[in-house]
Amino acid sequence: MQVNDGYAIIVEKVWKVYKIGKNEYPALRGLTLNVREGEMLSVMGPSGSGKSTFLHIAGTLDRPTSGRVILNGIDTSGLSDSELSEIRNKLIGFVFQSFNLISRLTALENVALPLAVRGVPLQERQAASLEALRLVGLENKAKKKPTELSGGEQQRVAIARGLVGKPKILLADEPTGNLDSKNSQVVVEILRNINESFGTTVVVVTHNPEVAEKCDRIIRLRDGVVESEVVLHA
Amino acid sequence: MRLGGGVEGVNILDTYRYAISALRERRGRSFLTILGIAIGSGLIIALVSLGEGINILVTDRLMMLGANNIIILPAQGSNIQFTDAEVQKISRIPGVTVVAPFYSVAAEFKVGGTSVNGRILGIDPLQLQVIFPGIKILEGEAPTPSSATQIGVGYKIAFPPAITASSRLYVGQPLTIVIPTPTGIQTTSYTVTSIYDKFGASLFFDADTAVIMPLPGARKLLENQRYHAILVNSERVELVEYIISELETMYGRNVNVISPSTILSTVRSIIASFTVFLGVIASVSLLVAGLGIMNTMIMSVMERTREIGVLRSLGMTRREVLFTFLFEAVLTGFIGGLMGVVIGVGLSLGFSNYAGNFLRFGPQFEALPIQPVITPTLLMGTLIFSIIVGSLSGVYPARRAALIDPVKALRTE
Numbered sequence A: 001m002q003v004n005d006g007y008a009i010i011v012e013k014v015w016k017v018y019k020i021g022k023n024e025y026p027a028l029r030g031l032t033l034n035v036r037e038g039e040m041l042s043v044m045g046p047s048g049s050g051k052s053t054f055l056h057i058a059g060t061l062d063r064p065t066s067g068r069v070i071l072n073g074i075d076t077s078g079l080s081d082s083e084l085s086e087i088r089n090k091l092i093g094f095v096f097q098s099f100n101l102i103s104r105l106t107a108l109e110n111v112a113l114p115l116a117v118r119g120v121p122l123q124e125r126q127a128a129s130l131e132a133l134r135l136v137g138l139e140n141k142a143k144k145k146p147t148e149l150s151g152g153e154q155q156r157v158a159i160a161r162g163l164v165g166k167p168k169i170l171l172a173d174e175p176t177g178n179l180d181s182k183n184s185q186v187v188v189e190i191l192r193n194i195n196e197s198f199g200t201t202v203v204v205v206t207h208n209p210e211v212a213e214k215c216d217r218i219i220r221l222r223d224g225v226v227e228s229e230v231v232l233h234a
Numbered sequence B: 001m002r003l004g005g006g007v008e009g010v011n012i013l014d015t016y017r018y019a020i021s022a023l024r025e026r027r028g029r030s031f032l033t034i035l036g037i038a039i040g041s042g043l044i045i046a047l048v049s050l051g052e053g054i055n056i057l058v059t060d061r062l063m064m065l066g067a068n069n070i071i072i073l074p075a076q077g078s079n080i081q082f083t084d085a086e087v088q089k090i091s092r093i094p095g096v097t098v099v100a101p102f103y104s105v106a107a108e109f110k111v112g113g114t115s116v117n118g119r120i121l122g123i124d125p126l127q128l129q130v131i132f133p134g135i136k137i138l139e140g141e142a143p144t145p146s147s148a149t150q151i152g153v154g155y156k157i158a159f160p161p162a163i164t165a166s167s168r169l170y171v172g173q174p175l176t177i178v179i180p181t182p183t184g185i186q187t188t189s190y191t192v193t194s195i196y197d198k199f200g201a202s203l204f205f206d207a208d209t210a211v212i213m214p215l216p217g218a219r220k221l222l223e224n225q226r227y228h229a230i231l232v233n234s235e236r237v238e239l240v241e242y243i244i245s246e247l248e249t250m251y252g253r254n255v256n257v258i259s260p261s262t263i264l265s266t267v268r269s270i271i272a273s274f275t276v277f278l279g280v281i282a283s284v285s286l287l288v289a290g291l292g293i294m295n296t297m298i299m300s301v302m303e304r305t306r307e308i309g310v311l312r313s314l315g316m317t318r319r320e321v322l323f324t325f326l327f328e329a330v331l332t333g334f335i336g337g338l339m340g341v342v343i344g345v346g347l348s349l350g351f352s353n354y355a356g357n358f359l360r361f362g363p364q365f366e367a368l369p370i371q372p373v374i375t376p377t378l379l380m381g382t383l384i385f386s387i388i389v390g391s392l393s394g395v396y397p398a399r400r401a402a403l404i405d406p407v408k409a410l411r412t413e
Helices: A051-058 A081-091 A107-118 A122-135 A151-163 A181-198 A209-213 B012-025 B027-064 B084-091 B125-131 B215-222 B237-254 B260-303 B305-313 B318-358 B376-402 B406-411
Strands: A007-020 A023-036 A040-044 A066-071 A092-095 A169-173 A201-205 A217-222 A225-231 B069-074 B096-111 B114-122 B137-140 B150-153 B174-181 B184-196 B210-213 B229-234 B255-258
Touching: A007 A051, A007 A201, A023 A051, A023 A201, A023 A225, A040 A051, A040 A181, A040 A209, A051 A066, A051 A169, A051 A201, A081 A092, A081 A107, A081 B305, A081 B318, A092 A151, A107 A122, A107 A151, A107 B305, A122 A151, A122 A181, A151 A169, A151 A181, A169 A181, A181 A201, A181 A209, B012 B027, B012 B318, B027 B260, B027 B318, B027 B376, B069 B237, B084 B096, B084 B229, B084 B237, B096 B125, B096 B210, B096 B215, B114 B174, B114 B215, B125 B229, B174 B215, B184 B210, B184 B215, B210 B215, B229 B237, B237 B255, B237 B260, B255 B260, B260 B305, B260 B318, B260 B376, B305 B318, B305 B406, B318 B376
Parallel strands: A040 A201, A040 A217, A092 A169, A169 A201, B114 B210, B150 B184
Antiparallel strands: A007 A023, A007 A066, A217 A225, B069 B229, B069 B255, B096 B114, B096 B174, B096 B229, B137 B184, B150 B210, B174 B184
16 A cells, blocks of 8 residues: 555654563654655654654664554555665665764765665766765765764765665754754755755754754654644745 | 565675675784684695695505515514425415515615615515516616525615715626624625616615525525515405415414505505594684684674664665675685685695605605695685685674664664
């Protein structure tokens, strides 16, 4: 069934309970949260509110204890590891707070990784990766190792890696958490740009109000449920 | 489920590139791990090829005595008399073609002012071919069987290695022989009638340092009517066992019966089990090197936890993560095995060149030229063994890598 009613992400009554020893810690308590196709959403909230858990579950890195997650019309419940991996590879791009580039690979090779996982031939994926680096303004740093790049540049490489596979959804977990305000601004500009140019649905988990302001909508989580919602751009 | 477009998954060439980059990133540790495999597989190649070389050498040496030959010697403490009557009796055993009684005694030969140590082989010169099959006369003619003064000499007596070519021994010249006898040291001169061509050493006789003396001369020199031993030649190798059993019924415990073919099977089985033993030890060292791979890989997986999380977030499946790490282990085994082939061939050639000198049966024998038997099967087999060790060592670490929870992996520092 591929009915998505214009939603890229449908999170429906999702519970996520972590068990540590005999104790249970619910991170999400029946969260329901939908993200429209082409929307740029910011998720805020204090630490422990469940925003990272939400992002991981929406990105199929983690499975809900109960409830459903529908991505681009695909119900992810009951899918196998390889099916979820394929969804991550083709449908989703990730950007992390600490960049998570592989230090022994060049910027270009890092960007190309999702395509290598997909089995795209070398030349084709190099061309696509170079194009992705161009979009973040780093085509001249393609041969550099991550250690030779500034934090802002590393995060831009990571964004290029997130978008190189032309995903429908880009999930960013505190993308500006390790950056100064100037670089934070650049990163948000790039994310906004991707959202507007390609219609990519972007979800940004952030503490930074300046980042959140650039989004279409701000969701605040608390104790694993939506606390409030602010629509900035309709 | 397919999200459109053909999904081939990670390409093997990319897995290779990725593994190489990972091995290079920790090159010191990778090198040591690879070295462990190289030493283990190199040892297997060296020890097995040398064992096989020794086997061939011993076989050759024993076969120089003739596979059809049987030698009977008086047993320790026995007062059996090897006389012409016994020779007659033995020659009546069915299947026996030649019965050659002989004397064998250590002696010193004076040649051109120096002396050569060797043995006198007192035997009918006409029967010499039985004891040294294929021996050729280089110069002169064989001594007359009935002569008490003529002798033939081995190559190294006529051409002693220590002296110059000008002082070599010629046919017609006398040779002085010094031996201890029951009545004291005895020095006698004989006329050389023949010089034998190089033949080499068998396990019992070195033809090149022997003096061939017809029986009357030997009998007189040694003041002894009893032969030291009797060589019995059988018509066919298959009859050797039968003739041995006949000889044993005739003489019981009074004689020792030695035959190259029966010795050979014993010696070969000893060498074979020794080779297997060495091979097993070398294989154990390769397996220990496999533990080294496992250790390195486990450490690598722990250090690369976050990287694994990233790969999973990019869409790598558990199986692909497993394969990625397994491939690294296999590659380690493969590179180690390749290095091991080089090390092994080097070791066995080096050993045969230098250490062969220490393997002598006695000072009068030449160094044994061990030719290591290095076969493609041995090299390929060892390489494949290294790859198998690598892959088995990689299974556990790779499974650990595959089972890492991506969410936890991305949180590790």
